[in-house]
Amino acid sequence: MLRFADLVDGQELKPLVKPAVSKVQLVKYAGASGDYNLLHTDDAFARSMGLPGAIAHGMLVMGFLGEYIQQLAGVTARVAKFNMRFGAMTKPGDEITCAATVKRVYEDEGKKYVEIELQAAKSIKEIVGSGSALLEFFE
Amino acid sequence: MLDQTIIGKTGPTFMFEVDKRHVKQFAQAIGDDNPLYTEPTYANQSPYNGLIAPPTFPVVAGVEGEGIELDLDEKRMLHGEQSFIYHRPLKVGESLTCQIKVADLYEKEGKKGKMQFIILDTEMRDTEGDLVVTSRMNIIYTQPPVQAV
Numbered sequence: 001m002l003r004f005a006d007l008v009d010g011q012e013l014k015p016l017v018k019p020a021v022s023k024v025q026l027v028k029y030a031g032a033s034g035d036y037n038l039l040h041t042d043d044a045f046a047r048s049m050g051l052p053g054a055i056a057h058g059m060l061v062m063g064f065l066g067e068y069i070q071q072l073a074g075v076t077a078r079v080a081k082f083n084m085r086f087g088a089m090t091k092p093g094d095e096i097t098c099a100a101t102v103k104r105v106y107e108d109e110g111k112k113y114v115e116i117e118l119q120a121a122k123s124i125k126e127i128v129g130s131g132s133a134l135l136e137f138f139e
Numbered sequence: 140m141l142d143q144t145i146i147g148k149t150g151p152t153f154m155f156e157v158d159k160r161h162v163k164q165f166a167q168a169i170g171d172d173n174p175l176y177t178e179p180t181y182a183n184q185s186p187y188n189g190l191i192a193p194p195t196f197p198v199v200a201g202v203e204g205e206g207i208e209l210d211l212d213e214k215r216m217l218h219g220e221q222s223f224i225y226h227r228p229l230k231v232g233e234s235l236t237c238q239i240k241v242a243d244l245y246e247k248e249g250k251k252g253k254m255q256f257i258i259l260d261t262e263m264r265d266t267e268g269d270l271v272v273t274s275r276m277n278i279i280y281t282q283p284p285v286q287a288v
Contacts, residue, residue, distance in 0.1 A: 018170065025168060028168035029169070032165040032168040033165065033198065033199055033202060034203045058218060058221075059195060059198055060168070062195050063193065063195045064170075066194035066195040067169055067173065067193070070173055070175070070194055075175075079194050079225055079228070080225055083220065083223070083275075084220065084221055084222075086218060086219060
């Protein structure tokens with residue numbers, strides 16, 4: 001959980017390493033999100049679309065970053081903005097690491113904010129999602 | 140090519156319930172065990188004063204909702220970017236009135252020629268009519284493949 005007084009521009013935050021994505025997880029996410037595109041759950045269908053096999057929902061990867069940003073916000077701040085650009089494909093077996101850097105710490109009209117840069121990656125070269133979030137502190 | 144007349148088009152309004160069991164299933168699928176989503180005692184004592192939904196939960200409204208009638212070829216649509224603007228967190232148990240609208244359409248020169256970008260906003264309002272969250276999809280609308288003569 002972040003504390004406003006501890007944050008400085010450019011600071012790197014402790015990453016979140018997710019367990020490897022599993023096929024069961026993709027089935028669960030399909031059901032929970034309502035995105036039943038077979039691209040995410042059926043290898044044969046995915047291959048017929050020219051892919052090596054089923055690929056994860058892009059929004060599941062954003063869900064990982066959402067878990068990370070809400071964990072960072074904890075109960076000291078709320079998430080005010082959150083965005084992600086989709087990058088490389090995520091496949092079952094991939095282990096995603098969520099990382100964050102403090103971009104800007106500031107106050108505006110008596111409220112405290114921190115802007116955070118986010119990245120979800122399989123490895124240094126393979127970024128599956130990149131974005132940012134704005135946290136507004138409760139006090 | 141799409142033209143500017145689609146900007147401002149809206150879909151029908153629909154209700155979206157932030158259902159307790161649904162929120163739990165959504166968080167479990169992600170593997171997000173934050174107690175703010177599922178443990179009332181913890182959440183009630185927090186500044187949120189109750190259970191909230193995970194940050195990406197509003198996308199469900201876009202998928203399950205009424206949508207919007209646009210003359211688009213789904214095969215040419217690519218979800219390039221997703222944003223959320225939260226005025227406050229979604230509270231578990233509340234009902235939100237939602238509507239999808241075309242917020243913008245613009246063009247950019249890409250490697251494979253002109254590309255179009257469509258911005259679709261799902262606005263979610265509470266019973267007071269106050270905006271709770273805007274879920275914004277940036278869609279890349281690719282050009283149809285050139286037919287061989």
